[in-house]
Amino acid sequence: MKPWRGTFRWCVQTARTRRGRSTDTAMTLSTPPTRPEELRNLIRKGELTRPTSGFAPGYVQTNLVFIPKDLSFDFLLFCQRNPKPCPLIEVVEAGSAEPTRTAPGSDLRTDAAKYRVFRHGQLEAEVDEITNYWQDDLVSFLIGCSFTFEAALIRAGIRLQHVDQGTNVSMFVTSIEAVPAGAFSGPLVVTMRPVPQEKVVRAVQVTSRYPSVHGSPVHIG
Amino acid sequence: MKPWRGTFRWCVQTARTRRGRSTDTAMTLSTPPTRPEELRNLIRKGELTRPTSGFAPGYVQTNLVFIPKDLSFDFLLFCQRNPKPCPLIEVVEAGSAEPTRTAPGSDLRTDAAKYRVFRHGQLEAEVDEITNYWQDDLVSFLIGCSFTFEAALIRAGIRLQHVDQGTNVSMFVTSIEAVPAGAFSGPLVVTMRPVPQEKVVRAVQVTSRYPSVHGSPVHIG
Numbered sequence: 001m002k003p004w005r006g007t008f009r010w011c012v013q014t015a016r017t018r019r020g021r022s023t024d025t026a027m028t029l030s031t032p033p034t035r036p037e038e039l040r041n042l043i044r045k046g047e048l049t050r051p052t053s054g055f056a057p058g059y060v061q062t063n064l065v066f067i068p069k070d071l072s073f074d075f076l077l078f079c080q081r082n083p084k085p086c087p088l089i090e091v092v093e094a095g096s097a098e099p100t101r102t103a104p105g106s107d108l109r110t111d112a113a114k115y116r117v118f119r120h121g122q123l124e125a126e127v128d129e130i131t132n133y134w135q136d137d138l139v140s141f142l143i144g145c146s147f148t149f150e151a152a153l154i155r156a157g158i159r160l161q162h163v164d165q166g167t168n169v170s171m172f173v174t175s176i177e178a179v180p181a182g183a184f185s186g187p188l189v190v191t192m193r194p195v196p197q198e199k200v201v202r203a204v205q206v207t208s209r210y211p212s213v214h215g216s217p218v219h220i221g
Numbered sequence: 222m223k224p225w226r227g228t229f230r231w232c233v234q235t236a237r238t239r240r241g242r243s244t245d246t247a248m249t250l251s252t253p254p255t256r257p258e259e260l261r262n263l264i265r266k267g268e269l270t271r272p273t274s275g276f277a278p279g280y281v282q283t284n285l286v287f288i289p290k291d292l293s294f295d296f297l298l299f300c301q302r303n304p305k306p307c308p309l310i311e312v313v314e315a316g317s318a319e320p321t322r323t324a325p326g327s328d329l330r331t332d333a334a335k336y337r338v339f340r341h342g343q344l345e346a347e348v349d350e351i352t353n354y355w356q357d358d359l360v361s362f363l364i365g366c367s368f369t370f371e372a373a374l375i376r377a378g379i380r381l382q383h384v385d386q387g388t389n390v391s392m393f394v395t396s397i398e399a400v401p402a403g404a405f406s407g408p409l410v411v412t413m414r415p416v417p418q419e420k421v422v423r424a425v426q427v428t429s430r431y432p433s434v435h436g437s438p439v440h441i442g
Contacts (some may be wrong), residue, residue: 073294073360077312080297091298093403139294182314 015195027101036103040111049128051168053160057151058094060102060213062089062142064112066130069094072139074182081179085188087212094142099142100126108140144213146191152206169193176218261332266301267349270334273390274381278372281323281434283310283363285333287351290315293360295304295403296428300362302400308433313361320363329361365434367412370427377427379420390414411439 033039033048036056042048052061067075072094079086090102090156097108117125117133134189148167150160162169169191176188191214195203200220208216228229244313253276254260254269257277263269288296300307311323312334318329331350338346338354348354367390371381388408390412397409416424430439 073290073297076294076297076301077314080301080309080312088301091301093298131433 006157014030035106040103040106043113044107044110046128047210050166051147052113053147053150053169054163055152057147060089061145062102064108064115065141065143066108066138067141068135069137069139071183074184075139075141078178078181078184079143081181082188084214084218085178087214088141088173089212090142091142092142094137094139097134097140099140102142109134111170119140144210146207146214149207149210151195152210153203154198156206158203160204161194163179174218188218230297239318258326261324261327264334265328265331265350268363268426270349271387272368272436273334273386274368274371274390276358278375280369281310282366282368283323285329285365286362286364287329287359288362289356290358290360292404295405296360296362299399299405300364302402303409305435305439306399308365308435310365310433313363315358315360318355318361320361323363324384331335367428367435369434370431373427373431374414374424377423379416379424379427409439 021164033042033055034057036059039048039052055085067074069131076088076091091098091109098104098106099108104110106190109131113128115127115130115133117127117130125133132178138182154163155159160169172190172192174188174190178186178188183184204216204220207214234379239423249259254263254276255278257280260273260277261268286296296314297309304409311320313320313329319325319327322327324332330352334349334368336348336351337344338348338355340349346354373383374381377422381390391414392412395409395411399409414424428435
């Protein structure tokens, strides 16, 4: 089942998407959305297609991965064995696209700003919604995203470069291998936020309070 | 898939088994086993068939559940949704009976003191080992057991009635429903340890340090 190698790297990028397009209207919004429903509604209407960093402060943001049911045990086990990069917020069973526990009323097929479709490890498409790609055997995994603790970092006086610049956070593929599970394996992918040395301890204190969205840094230096 | 209802209740009892038999030699051992390998070896040789409460202090003890692969996603999801009663210590994929991460060299088919075999929700047998029942499609789930924190409770000056009496801990089926997942549902089962009122706070402090083996009490009163 080698073709699926690399799916993890994909999943990290799926829900928060890549840098916004130039046609993006979100940057021109006078008041950025603060409520999750409001944010999802903008995305669903196609009015926001940029990464969601900085929006809906105080609410959990997640990455999104859809896996066919026959591989879903392997991926769930991959998450269980790698709780730091893959902390599960909710798993929606095949046949539904509504995460009733954490975001009732939402639709996972339309409410993320951008999706990447992979088939057998190959990128097939990058689209704004996946209604046409939806299969009834897809299991949805909502994995805690570090965007969640950014509001707390800012409140603690730590400025975030990518938020100031309106870009996506920097991401790096590390040399640390995740613990494999069935068809899934791959290196750990991390986000990187430059923090002034005198504020590093405070940043560790703040992020360590959020273990379900990756928590404290894997590496400082 | 209603026939599987109740599997959770079974799993809680599987690895730590029920009250020891009268032919049990463990009670006459001059020195109770303190090392996990030693304890497992006694069990494997059939020289110990009682619950393992009080043995190998300081080491994690687990409950054991074996589930056919086609139901293993549902059960893994059940554990993910119910981390308090079902904290996963290790999952061994189909085709192996050795938990290489937590107990390398052990054999899950022979190293628990007693097993209950259920088929379609019906108790079919209670045996000392399951070599004859083993199927290559069985996935093994090691779920943290509260026996783990008993040594810490005793060190904190809290006597445990069932350890003093050499019996199994009391267990109760509560009116609290676990969060269902696929084929699995059922009420929360708890262990109960009577603790003098003036030591309850200390007992909560001690047990809350062990979230991966159920942690602090669900109910006090």
